[in-house]
Amino acid sequence: MSTVTEILMEWSDICCSSKAVAEACNYRARAFIEIRETNASKMSDIQKYYGFTPAVYPKVILGAFAQRIQNSKNPENFSINLYTGASTADELDGVLVRTGRMKLRIPYQSHPDLRKLINQGKLNFIDMHLSHVGRYIREGIFPSIDVAIVEASKDIYIELNQIYPLDMKSLHDIYLPELHPGRPINIDYVDDRIGTPYVRVNPERIKGIVLTDKFDSSKGFKQPDNASFKIANHILDFVLHEVERGRIPKELLRFQSGVGNVVNAVLNLLKYSDKLCFASTTALTFSSEGQTRFFNEINELKSKFVLRPLEISNNPEVIRRMGLITKNTALEADIYGNVNSTNVLGSSMMNGIGGSGDFTRNAYISIFMAPSIAKGGKISAFVPMVSHVDHNEHSVQIMVSEQGLADLRAKSPKERARLIIDKYVLPMYKDHLKDYIRDAEHNSFVQHTPHDLKQALPWHIRLQETGSMHPAHPEAKQLTSKEKKAAKKIDQTAVPKQ
Secondary structure (H helix, E strand, O other): OOOHHHHHHOHHHOOOOHHHHHHHHHOOOOOEEEEEEEOOOOEOOOEOOOOOOOOOOOOOHHHHHHHHHHHOOOHHHEEEEEEOOOOOOHHHHHHHHOOOOEEEEEOOOOOHHHHHHHHOOOOEEOOOOHHHHHHHHHOOOOOOOOEEOOOOOOEEEEEEEOOOOHHHHHHEOEOOOOOOOOOOOOOOOOOOOOOEOOOOOOHHHEEEEEEEOOOOOOOOOOOOOHHHHHHHHHHHHHHHHHHHOOOOOOOOOOEEEOOOHHHHHHHHHHHHOOOOOOEEEOOOOOOHHHHHHHHHOHHHHHHHEEEOOHHHHOOHHHHHHHOOEEEEEOOEEEOOOOEEOOEEOOOEEOOOOOOHHHHHHHOOEEEEEOOOEEHHHOEEOEEOOOOOOOEOOOOOOEEEEOOEEEEOOOOOHHHHHHHHHHHHOOHHHHHHHHHHHHHHHHHOOOOOOOOOOOOOOHHHHHHHHHOOOOOOOOOOOOOOHHHHHHHOOHHHHOOOOO
């Protein structure tokens, strides 16, 4: 059999059977990449590949493409646009960005090399709701595709990973909505199926298959810390309170969980309460131990999961109909309930909004969580005014930290501010926020949502200049030029690791 590099050079020499195509497509992920190679007079085919989170993403083809670029006498003739459903792993994001030829990334990422170039202004990044990606591609809002591993392309190439057991076949429920909304997506319950367990594709469009046997590269997950379990307990206490008030049925509602230690702690508590029955998702990311266990127990576990296209999992219609309790993590929030999920100090992109906007805006109950402080108290998760807004106060219903839970529903702006400060904020920052509210009410020209614009963002400025938001923190002093340079790196490290 040809090597991967030879395969890339000789796509037309590869053939495959319809059965192999069906099995390969069944395990596809949802990202695709656009690679252009140009010269002075010609642009060749656009080629795309895919992956969704560090799970079931291409592991060898992209490395060969990167090597091809590096070996080229004219690497400047290559241009890469990478579209994914979410972040991927180093074998995809990493190897491509390190070629220096990536020009565009859509719509979510978490790779440090990518993040560095994005924040240096050397790589365009479009941060967008995940539910919009598929439609933008099908409707031609994004540039057209010549070659891809998706249904919308002219030519299809498949990376077939023989690690995945054939027993995974019935995990998927593949359904694509109509381009123009009209026909309902008839999913009422988490375990409903409305599509097929495979991707429908014309075998004549399959131009090549590359075989591999590599496991997903996953760093695993940190155990939830004490603060995470406190947040989880606050959420479960709130849910039980809502059950007592009759606003949530005794059998509970469906939960949506974002990523991170905090939501993992909530899921752990639900697991031990025998409330977890079934999961609908777009991808499954495991630790290495979890991956092995899932494959070994696939026949038992696959009856508890369904894998859907991103456009269905994150569809606003489905989310609203199912009445979800959504749980997502905030970078920071302000006293009125506005949430920043993406940009440290208002400018430095972390990962992206991902699916949090899809779920928050359409939730039955939307919850945002964050530890009240980071970096040993140098950073407060709650500030007078967020430096960037992803979710406004009209969509954020519940805020939770290890200090407590603030139910913001049916509250005026001033009521929300006082509730957040009382229930959510660590004592070392509480008096400073109370002082801000007092001064804002005195200095603001109106009183509905009082702000003192001169004092709204100094917390962030102090963090950038001194390394701490707190005025009395030992770090909040006049720094040397060398120390100031080090403090500016806070924009890459301000968020507690998930």
